[in-house]
Amino acid sequence: MSSDIVFVIVVVTALAFDFTNGFHDTANVVATSISTRAIPPRIAVGFAALLNFAGAFISLKVAATIGSGIVHADAITPVIVFAGLIGAIGWNLITWYFGLPSSSSHALIGGLIGSVIAAVGFDDVIWSGLLGKVVVPALISPVLAFVTAAIGILIIYRIVGALRPGPVTGGFKLGQIASGGLLALAHGTNDAQKTMGVITLALIAHGDIAANNFHVPKWVVISAASAIALGTYTGGWRIIKTMGSRILKMDSAQGFSAQGAGAAVILAASHYGYPLSTTHVISGGVMGAGAAKRLSAVRWGVAGNIVVAWILTLPAAAAMGALTYGITRIFGTGAAGPLVVSIALLVCVVAAFLRRLQHGSALTAEA
């Protein structure tokens, strides 16, 4: 009974994490299309939510990496998964509150590793998987998106540079409907699978799936797809209100190149099972499309934020995951610990939101 309660808490927490991921990342997915006026905001957000949902169904290789490639699944308990998730959410909350750069994807992986180390030691972390599947791709992917977008925009200007700007802008606005759609699909594919991997780990820990027979049940795919799509749709309304002043000024050809590069990198990586920070990749694409036109047009501070996020997120989220596991175990091995920690986190979230409302938003540099 107690393990069933913990399992339900883990699933609800994982889906809440997925929702906030969609909520937070809506800006990355739709900003370029909206800023170039390629798609009206309401349609862009609805379109992105729909394609986030569809994207979650096209591959399960990232879920397999999260579920079986980073920690030994047979050493996991539902409480370990819970502590990892809370560590990730807690770190995201702290970075949001203080305006520090972060990555939800790296926070999730870091939180999980920290809770595993605290619970069963260093031996049950697959360090080769962490290095080869997470750390190295995290370093390469934004640079790859930057280079792809930069070469892409140079080719575009070379081919269409002599044409009248009106039809070219119209053509690339049309192209942005497709490239923006692909980016939303790619985002749904990579990010929703991280939640699927975590829920499947919890299913293994709960004894519903054998550790040596990793597979993602259909209900997990559907629920993760729904949570990220709902988050994207809900987050969109906030974005529409604040959109005007917060977006880089770019033309529709740059938007097309940035979105195409981001989608290509995320889809290729997802196909080979690499969990990426989609925010870092999209930022790399936008900077590449800007830098190729004019170096001074790029907000290099964003690049600095990504570097800080690279260094900080994994170890800090791991520390949070380990701390959460320690606190949870104070209340024993049953459901009391996860219940107390969940309530405490909810109180912290509400308090942080109220305080932010009173004092205004931080200069968030989320990456």
Added chain:
Amino acid sequence: MLVPFADPVVDWATIGKVVAAALVAGIGVTFAFSLAVLGATRSLERRRDRRGAEASMFAALGFFGAAVCVAAIVLSIIVMSSK
């Protein structure tokens, strides 16, 4: 950890495939779509100038570019969906 390039735990061959696929798809689709925009724009201009043969050639270029883009997107989704 200090020498990942010499370490077999990092699957550089697969990472190389990701890099190649992203570059080919990202740059290839951008190139093809640029041809589509060039073809469509020039075709309309030539048609206005009553230069039918040139207009048809540019229209063909435009269709070719658009077809390559659609084919690349469909192919990528088919490849991703396959086990």
